[in-house]
Amino acid sequence: xxxxxxxxxxxxxxxxxxxxxxxxxxxxxxxxxxxxxxxxxxxxxxxxxxxxxxxxxxxxxxxxxxxxxxxxxxxxxxxxxxxxxxxxxxxxxxxxxxxxxxxxxxxxxxxxxxxxxxxxxxxxxxxxxxxxxxxxxxxxxxxxxxxxxxxxxxxxxxxxxxxxxxxxxxxxxxxxxxxxxxxxxxxxxxxxxxxxxxxxxxxxxxxxxxxx
Amino acid sequence: xxxxxxxxxxxxxxxxxxxxxxxxxxxxxxxxxxxxxxxxxxxxxxxxxxxxxxxxxxxxxxxxxxxxxxxxxxxxxxxxxxxxxxxxxxxxxxxxxxxxxxxxxxxxxxxxxxxxxxxxxxxxxxxxxxxxxxxxxxxxxxxxxxxxxxxxxxxxxxxxxxxxxxxxxxxxxxxxxxxxxxxxxxxxxxxxxxxxxxxxxxxxxxxxxxxxxxxxxxxxxxxxxxxxxxxxxxxxxxxxxxxxxxxxxxxxxxxxxxxxxxxxxxxxxxxxxxxxxxxxxxxxxxxxxxxxxxxxxxxxxxxxxxxxxxxxx
Numbered sequence: 001x002x003x004x005x006x007x008x009x010x011x012x013x014x015x016x017x018x019x020x021x022x023x024x025x026x027x028x029x030x031x032x033x034x035x036x037x038x039x040x041x042x043x044x045x046x047x048x049x050x051x052x053x054x055x056x057x058x059x060x061x062x063x064x065x066x067x068x069x070x071x072x073x074x075x076x077x078x079x080x081x082x083x084x085x086x087x088x089x090x091x092x093x094x095x096x097x098x099x100x101x102x103x104x105x106x107x108x109x110x111x112x113x114x115x116x117x118x119x120x121x122x123x124x125x126x127x128x129x130x131x132x133x134x135x136x137x138x139x140x141x142x143x144x145x146x147x148x149x150x151x152x153x154x155x156x157x158x159x160x161x162x163x164x165x166x167x168x169x170x171x172x173x174x175x176x177x178x179x180x181x182x183x184x185x186x187x188x189x190x191x192x193x194x195x196x197x198x199x200x201x202x203x204x205x206x207x208x209x210x211x212x
Numbered sequence: 213x214x215x216x217x218x219x220x221x222x223x224x225x226x227x228x229x230x231x232x233x234x235x236x237x238x239x240x241x242x243x244x245x246x247x248x249x250x251x252x253x254x255x256x257x258x259x260x261x262x263x264x265x266x267x268x269x270x271x272x273x274x275x276x277x278x279x280x281x282x283x284x285x286x287x288x289x290x291x292x293x294x295x296x297x298x299x300x301x302x303x304x305x306x307x308x309x310x311x312x313x314x315x316x317x318x319x320x321x322x323x324x325x326x327x328x329x330x331x332x333x334x335x336x337x338x339x340x341x342x343x344x345x346x347x348x349x350x351x352x353x354x355x356x357x358x359x360x361x362x363x364x365x366x367x368x369x370x371x372x373x374x375x376x377x378x379x380x381x382x383x384x385x386x387x388x389x390x391x392x393x394x395x396x397x398x399x400x401x402x403x404x405x406x407x408x409x410x411x412x413x414x415x416x417x418x419x420x421x422x423x424x425x426x427x428x429x430x431x432x433x434x435x436x437x438x439x440x441x442x443x444x445x446x447x448x449x450x451x452x453x454x455x456x457x458x459x460x461x462x463x464x465x466x467x468x469x470x471x472x473x474x475x476x477x478x479x480x481x482x483x484x485x486x487x488x489x490x491x492x493x494x495x496x497x498x499x500x501x502x503x504x505x506x507x508x509x510x511x512x513x514x515x516x517x518x519x520x521x522x523x524x525x
Contacts, residue, residue, distance in 0.1 A: 050490060067490060076354075076355060076356070078291075079288075079291035079292060080292055080293070080294070080350075080353065081288060082284075082285040082286075082288050082292045082294035082295035083281070083284040083285060083287050083288060083295075084284075101281070101284055102278065102281070103277065103279070103281045103282055103284060103285060104276050104277015104278045105275070105276055105277075105285075105294060106227060106275075107292070107294055107350075109226050110224050110226055110227070110354055110356065110357065110485070111353075111355075112356060113355060113356035113487065113488050114490075115222075115487060115490075119226070119277050121277075144277070145276075145277025145278045146277055146278055147277075198490065198491040202488070204355075210491075
């Protein structure tokens with residue numbers, strides 16, 4: 001599904017993601033779509049669905065919560081970076097890492113309250129030293145020893161496509177859009193539904209909204 | 213590193229021994245340089261402080277994922293405490309070295325006891341003080357880890373830097389002209405002050421609740437309780453205090469114990485840094501409809517079926 005980015009021309013875009021917790025079934029499709037799209041290293045998931053057991057038998061159930069970079073308006077990971085490798089794009093709020101500048105000090109990893117940043121120690125694939133043909137291509141996108149994180153699939157976003165995780169969600173629990181556009185689907189959803197922003201009290205102004 | 217898929221309290225896994233050793237070497241070394249200037253100690257202690265900082269810097273390079281780019285670390289002085297720290301270290305190394313250089317390089321245009329060397333020495337001492345302070349500010353800025361996100365942490369780290377520096381003075385007693393007497397008293401006072409600061413810090417974190425309280429709990433639970441209870445409290449504070457006060461012949465052992473405790477304290481603080489937990493489905497989510505018995509469900513389905521049948525009719 002194409003994303004309308006044209007309407008945002010001429011003003012700053014504020015990308016936000018709405019996560020409908022009543023629709024999420026914890027299938028981890030977003031987790032796998034992100035892995036396939038971005039070729040992240042073993043054990044590292046830029047987006048993932050965490051789960052928690054609630055209640056007691058016989059009324060026990062599991063609740064799910066997709067976790068990802070919140071592309072905060074006041075990202076705590078950016079000012080702590082000693083080299084300026086962590087930055088926020090000027091024309092929107094997407095937080096990225098310039099891996100050629102990163103020294104791998106882990107300061108941003110610790111500063112992120114959403115545990116959404118990672119520093120892989122090496123470039124080994126899922127089968128040890130032997131990398132598959134896919135891994136050889138995908139692993140060229142990042143460098144071992146430097147920080148990496150969700151890019152909100154900017155390579156797709158910038159051409160009007162949705163991020164892989166959002167496009168693949170079978171229950172349409174994930175919605176992306178411009179929060180500055182009052183007519184966008186996400187703006188309507190967060191106006192209409194009860195919602196919370198994760199750990200908003202920490203002052204990062206996260207742009208992921210969980211609809212409850 | 214593998215990520216968890218469960219909503220739970222988790223400790224940071226990024227920093228461990230290497231960063232602890234860096235914190236220890238830079239804090240203790242710079243604390244020693246400040247004491248060197250204030251107490252007018254022999255030049256040996258200034259060289260020991262400079263060596264400690266160089267060694268600490270080398271350890272920090274090992275911690276970096278891409279150490280060859282470390283020179284880029286000065287480019288965000290406006291926002292990053294790490295960046296500011298690199299600048300302080302550079303200034304400290306240059307001014308500290310130049311202030312003591314006349315001791316063996318007589319051809320330099322300034323004298324060791326002259327105004328120029330004194331000014332350089334005090335600038336170096338000011339930079340050293342900032343190097344003692346900035347790791348605390350750097351850690352305390354992390355809102356993601358409430359155990360560090362407190363003004364008490366920089367205070368305790370300053371206390372440990374001073375304690376470590378006094379331990380180095382005890383160990384280097386052979387270089388002291390007037391004997392050890394004033395310095396063993398200083399060590400005793402610093403141990404007591406650091407112990408009080410540590411106690412207040414832990415009490416404040418325990419009272420803060422949530423992840424900060426969990427950090428305090430982890431310090432007092434195996435396996436960390438051995439490192440903290442035995443290493444930091446017993447060996448690092450209580451034993452050296454007893455030795456300094458009542459066993460003057462064992463001051464070197466007291467110094468070694470203080471240094472060990474100082475290093476282990478930094479390791480403990482880093483390892484029990486618990487992240488704020490994910491905000492998982494709390495306020496506003498109505499799960500009451502899940503708590504239905506089989507009879508309730510049967511009744512509900514019967515009602516739905518009747519509704520459909522009525523609609524068709």
